[in-house]
Amino acid sequence: MHELRDLSSVIGLLTWDQETMMPPRAAESRAEQLSTLQSMYHQRFSEPRLEELLNTLTGADLPEEQRAAVRNMSTERRRAVKIPLRLVKELAQAQSLAVEAWKEARKNRDFKSFEPHVARLLRLRQEQADAWGHTGERYDALLETYEPGMKTARLEPLFEKLRAQLVPLVKAIAARPPPDRAFITGNTWSGDAQWAFSLELLKGMTFDMDAGRQDRSAHPFSSGANIHDVRLTTRIHEDNPFSAFFSTLHEGGHGLYEQGFAPKLHRTWATGAASMGLHESQSRLWENLVGRSLPFWQHWTPKLRTHFPKVMEGVSPEKVYAAVNHVEPSLIRVEADEVTYNLHILLRFNLELALMRGKLSTRDLPEAWNERMRQDLGITPPHDGDGVLQDIHWSWGEFGYFPTYTLGNLYSASILRSAEKALPSLWQNVRQGEMKPLREWLRTEIHQHGFVYYAEDLVKRATGAELSVEPFIDYLWQKYGPLYNVSRA
């Protein structure tokens, strides 16, 4: 277990290096190194002796975290050996061709040239789902990769309910005037000062800089070798510094989770996130629920002013708060605000489900996409480049990943509601820049448990409530009602 975990960490570090430090001409040799390590990993992971050992330990009288490690490793191994090598290779080849085709298709706004690739990946993923096994719902088998324990039958009604609540809220807000954002868009923001302020934010949210670091990359991401080595990245846009600030808070939220796993789980299959949705709940909690709150900007606006004295002259915390909570139906998911964002996800979820169930042909994807955009957001993509071709996920064949984003948002609201109950001075602390009480509560209730429990069970333990849409919807109305002067029907 230790050896395999070390190998995984090393692969993670090399991937981080590739995106941040590696000189460009090293790309090919890096692919060789990664391929060598990955094949060593798979060789060791599929040794029959490992199955014997895991079988011996399954059901043995072990401490809870060791039982979880055995359970998680057994599950992953069982799933791995079910996929024939032929399918592994075919998938890898199809992905690599599809990514190149997607880049071209997106540039040329030409879905037709990409369609055969997505069709092939869909077929292969269906085959993979059947190899993994399911009880009639193939999507369940894919979902299990990212969200262990979660079922489509649980998600579908939950997401439908969420959609029914979001559409009227978005419509109500869209009828109101937007906040004043001229101080952001009308200025140039020095990259160096953005970087310095981003690091202050990261330290302010109690990210341990002795056990991690932040660098720049084309797309922000977080990756962690282990609790003592968590690597985050952000990007700097001189025309909008809040891109860097919120991506710092977002990746910092992931980072706090990674730094918070109990040390006793180190190098076992019980460390790491319980699910991608739970991981996302931690990034969203810091980015949106904390980072887009008024108390947060009451503390940080004066600090931002010291870095940008001219641009920020006379800009109040209230003005920042309004500007960073601008809600507007838009075409691109990754640029969407926290209200409309989930409608982008639910669209993708429903299309994926229809595809996987054979109810939708890949040829009909653009039409289905555009129709749903009109229904839910009231806008139509002018071309497929800003529509069905905008995400890289399907060119990886990653069906089943999108729901984790919305699950993250739902979990985050439920978790924060419990934190507010447990910590009566939470918002007063945030207003004073004191983030440690919240971080400690999250660490105790969520982070330290790693993957000892399934995500939904862990959140239930922490919040005392079943997964539902209410906390998130309540949060949105409480925040955007006053901001946009709208009220619940």
Added chain:
Amino acid sequence: MHELRDLSSVIGLLTWDQETMMPPRAAESRAEQLSTLQSMYHQRFSEPRLEELLNTLTGADLPEEQRAAVRNMSTERRRAVKIPLRLVKELAQAQSLAVEAWKEARKNRDFKSFEPHVARLLRLRQEQADAWGHTGERYDALLETYEPGMKTARLEPLFEKLRAQLVPLVKAIAARPPPDRAFITGNTWSGDAQWAFSLELLKGMTFDMDAGRQDRSAHPFSSGANIHDVRLTTRIHEDNPFSAFFSTLHEGGHGLYEQGFAPKLHRTWATGAASMGLHESQSRLWENLVGRSLPFWQHWTPKLRTHFPKVMEGVSPEKVYAAVNHVEPSLIRVEADEVTYNLHILLRFNLELALMRGKLSTRDLPEAWNERMRQDLGITPPHDGDGVLQDIHWSWGEFGYFPTYTLGNLYSASILRSAEKALPSLWQNVRQGEMKPLREWLRTEIHQHGFVYYAEDLVKRATGAELSVEPFIDYLWQKYGPLYNVSRA
């Protein structure tokens, strides 16, 4: 071969990361990762099947570079399997204890507390030399690790001759007034500007920044995953920028060698340096023979002035040239100039040899050290911290490494003499900042060959001459004669 080479590259990258990027709290987990990769490496490297394959290929009709790869891998493997696991472990344990003891001993200037460690390491290295095998001279077996093909019987008279020529030169120079260095020591040099100029130097010497990078670390070093990924470091001292500039040129020289191995050798045992001495010849060539020449500073002094307009006002290339060629007997090897430097090495070589032959007891090391310092450099260390305890090498048990530094200096002078013959406008090019002709000549004659030939044979091919001290001694007199107004007896 490919897998093992990839593993080595990855170990190199992780070690680079450890010295440059890794957050401090990750030290323990990094040790775990490295240990896992190293044991995987050794497991694969010692598989009996590998020996069979190598035996099959030995003597087979293969292209020259593949024959070299088989030869090099066979040699390394034969040596590896000769060392019993017990000795490997004992050495690792003794080294790790000795390094800690050395740090304390150096701080406390207390050789007695370190002496048992060096005695133990000496014993273990003698045992290792016997296990590897030799023809009566144990030192040969150790030398082979760093300088394949080189023998003590070849080095001893060569080094004695060198010493006999260096001592009078140093004495003659020491009787002369030192150059004016007030513009260096009397000013503070901005770290940012030093960094920018260092990168210009690196590009100026034709180091390919698309296939490598430079960062900062506590001690400058170079490490290369392969020809497309060469990583250099330097350090910045605000009181003396030439420390950063010459370490950039030094590591850059190593880097050009690493970038220059023929692509067809990639991932085989024929890529990499032919010896540590040859590697050092490339760093010394750029640092000293080129980087401390007058034509070099005729080009670079105006460029340095653009970074430090105030400090460099009125400082001529001739003044820089004189200042950076300051020769003075001093206590510390790593701070020594290029004339006295080799006397520090020859001292260590002779002591190591006496230790290894059982002619000197570790208890008598400080006295032997100090006596030789008096003889050769005319100075006595005030305490062992600045004497016998100054280097980390013996706490690693690295007997046999020091000679490679002096071999590097000898090779560098011989190689440059040939380059001057082949390139009549070499110094005119340097004066114009045009380094590509020299780099191309080095690449053709030295770099591209990797470890296809033994170092001494390769240099003989490139220079047409046997290894000797004359080119280096001639170089020193030609340079320092006019600088210090001294002449050869």
